[in-house]
Amino acid sequence: MKAVKATIAKALVPATGLAEDELVQMLEYPPNPELGDLALPCFKLAKSLRKNPNEIAQTLAEALVQIPEVASAAPAGGFLNISLARLPFAKAIVDVAVQDVHALFSADRHRGHRAAVDYSSPNIAKPFGVGHLRSTIIGESIVRLMREDGYEVIGINHLGDWGTQFGKTIAAYLKWGDEETVRANPVRELFKLYVKFHEEAERDPSLEEEGRYWFKQLEDGNPQAVKLWQWFIDESLKVFRKTYDLLNVSFDHYLGESFYNDKMDAIVDELIADNLLVEDQGAEVVNLSAYDMPPCIIKKSDGTSIYATRDLAAAAYRHDELGADTLVYVVGGEQKLHFQQLFKVLELMGKPYASRAVHVSFGLMKFNGARLSTRRGHVVYLEDVLAKAIDEARKIIEAKNPNLANKDQVAKSVGVGAVVFNDLKTYRLHEVDFRYEDVLNFDGETGPYVQYTHARASSVLRKAGGDIDTLTFPAPAGATDDAHALNDTEWALVLQLGQANEALNRAVDEYDPSVMARYTLQLCHAFNRFYHHNPILQSSPEDRARRLALTLATRKALAKALYLIGMDAPDEM
RNA sequence: GCGUCCGUAGCUUAGUGGAUAGAGCGCUGGCCUCCGGAGCCAGAGGUCGGGGGUUCGAAUCCCUCCGGACGCGCCA
Structure with a gap:
């Protein structure tokens, strides 16, 4: 599509006096396919050319029909409508x-760049709830999208394995904990203790003191504190890895x-050398009042460290040691101010990568309309959600395709896919209300619908037999009457395939997987319409060859698109 | 109070300067002797939160008000 737009734009340069790039930007898709495949609104040209828009469109039309594309x-009404x-x-x-198929999507625009993408980043000793789902699957998709577009990507899981919270967990464990119980069910048990700590602390504020004490012990290397801390990490990671395996996420x-x-x-030394660090109410801070932001705290008044300092060190490490020139943080919108402060401090420190650091924020996840509050123990465990979805997929397979060979594997792909797609199809910044009735509905614009379409295309190709991989689009010699070479549903499918590159570019530019998720839906609608209206296997040899090639192209594009949003593409389901 | 984001059909939403505002769920009706009905086709359902402005043209940009979410120094 890009190539054709450029060709058309080039042909319009002489008559419009505009640059080719500018004309490419102006080309748009008409709202109704009967109007044409591309359109150029001519209203802006009216001033410079001093003619009415429709006359301009008429003149441009005459120039365009000269080119073979x-x-x-x-x-039509001031628009120039173009049919390819x-x-x-x-x-x-x-x-x-x-x-x-890589070339269908990608022009490798970012070759030569290395990006560090920080995502998922769950807290140790806390549940991996549906809240973390967003960072994990948005992040994984962004990693894949950026790689597809030429970036060398380093995926980093910035685990929350430090901070005052560990003082609280250690204090709670020492007060009420039990080794056996924790070992049996580490994350849930440790989290129970953490919740209890907060409940008790409301009655007895001295507990907060105790939590801070144990964190200080941890920072000072108290062996008992360190040993417990390390144990919490080991047990938590065991649990997290199971979830990552299920989601096909890897770092x-x-x-x-x-x-x-x-x-x-x-x-800290660098900040001092740069004259950026000042003391304020006992804490060491970088003053940002000149930029209308509260100060960035570097060292707390009790001398312990804080996340901003760790994030500064992490940014430096990712650039200096890992060689990243682009830093991406897939973290919820509630931390927006923190990242603005962080990037500003990096800029004041003269770090060149400050301008290539981006906070990819996203909306909160709610559950049945209610806000999830970790501290109050209101969480929904992701493992439960996934298990439920896989179970539902399994039931539908039993009902619709009881003879399927590898049911467990497929149920996993479809169930997990339903959860992933439900999250990714929504615009990144919107809040997502997680409701089982929606997630477990496999009809309509859902993950299973996209996977089903892929399986259906695979099924046709399987039944076609022969050497599928060498299929090419048949081009009859001298077929100039090409309006009859492809009918409207075939052509609509081709146009969708042709927009794969634009979908990838936009998804990467906006760091938004929902662009790609919605593209897969468009492609599926186009394919299912095509499939319904045209016999493939039982058609004339010429039609059959063309339609099989279209089916194979769609299957490959769908498999790629599904991969880019982190989903499996089963051949049967 | 200040800042940021969001507000489109009963619900979830696409479209962020162009033509009659597109989908899905739910609801109503049609389509399996035919390549997979997790599908396809059709119908009902909209003051694009309200008001003002810019523009040949506004759901989209600006102002203002209303509603919601998040944030605003020692949590991350």
Whole structure:
């Protein structure tokens, strides 16, 4: 699509006096396919050319029909509507999709750049709730999208394995905990203790003191504190890894906050050398009042460290040691101010990567309309959610396809896919209300619908037999009457395939997987319409060859798109 | 109070300067002797939160008000 837009824009340069790039930007998709495949609004040209928009469209139409890529062009109400020559465009798109689906999506725009993507980052000794789901699956998808677009990506799980909360958990464990119970069910048990701590602390504020005491002990290397802390981490990670396996999520590095404990002094020294650090109410801070922000606390008044300092050290590490020139943080919107402060401090320190640091925020996840509050113990365990979804998928398979070979594997792919897609299809910044009735509904615009479409295409190709991988789009010699070479449902499918590149570019530019999720839906709608209206296997040899090539192109594009949003693409379900 | 984000059909939402505001769920009706009905086709359902402004053109940009979420120094 990009190539055709450029060709058309080029042909319009002389008559409009505009630059090619500008014209490409102006080309849009008409609201109704009967109007054409592309359109150029001519209203802006009216001033400079001093003619009315429709006359301009008429003139441009005459120029455009001269080029072979354009079948027809006509003015309509100030718009120039363009219909493409179907056959050559379809052949170009389908053959690329079949032979090199990466090239259908990507122009490798970011080759030569290395990005560190910080995502998931759950807290040790706390449940991996549906709240963490968003960072994990948005992050995983962003990693895949950026890689597809040419970035070398380092995925980092910035585990919450340090901070005052551990003082609280240690204090609670020593007061009420029991080794056996924790070992049997580590995360849930440790979390119970943490919740109890907060409940008790409301009656007895001296507990807070005790929590701070134990964190101080931890920072000072008290062996008892360190041993418990390490144990909490080991047990928690065992539980988290199961969830990551289920979600097909993997990291290049697990680098928790504690990893930066010995790297913070250097940052503090640097801040002092830069004359940025000042004392304020007993704490060491960077004053940001010139930028309308509260100060960034570097060292608390009791001398212990704080997350901002660790994040500064982590940013430096990712650039200096890991070689990243782009820093991405997939973290909820409630931390927006923190990242604004962080990036500003990096800028004041003269770090070149400050301008290539981006906070990819997202809306909160609610459960049946209610806010999830970790401290009050109001959580929904992701493992329960996934188990329920897999169970539902299993039931539907038993009802609809009882002879399926690998039911467990497919139920997993479909159940998990339903949960992932439900999250990713919504605009990143919107709040997501997690409701079982929606997540477990596999009809309509859902993950299972997309997977079903892929399975359906796979099924046709399986039944077609022969050497599928060498299929190409048949181009009959001298077929100039190309309006008859592809009918409308076939053509609509080609146009969708042709927009894969635009979907990837936008998804990467906006760091928004929902762009890709919605693209898969468009593609599925187009394919299912095509499938319903055209016999494939039982058609004339020429139609059959063309439709099989279209089916294969769609299957490859769908498999790629599903991969990019972190979902499996089963061949049968 | 200040800052940021959000407000589109009963519900979940797409569209962020162009044509008659698109989908899905739910509701109503149609389509399996035919490649997978987790599908396809059709119907009902909209003062795009209210008001003002900019523009040839506004759901989209600006102002203002209303509603909601989040944040505003020693949690992350």
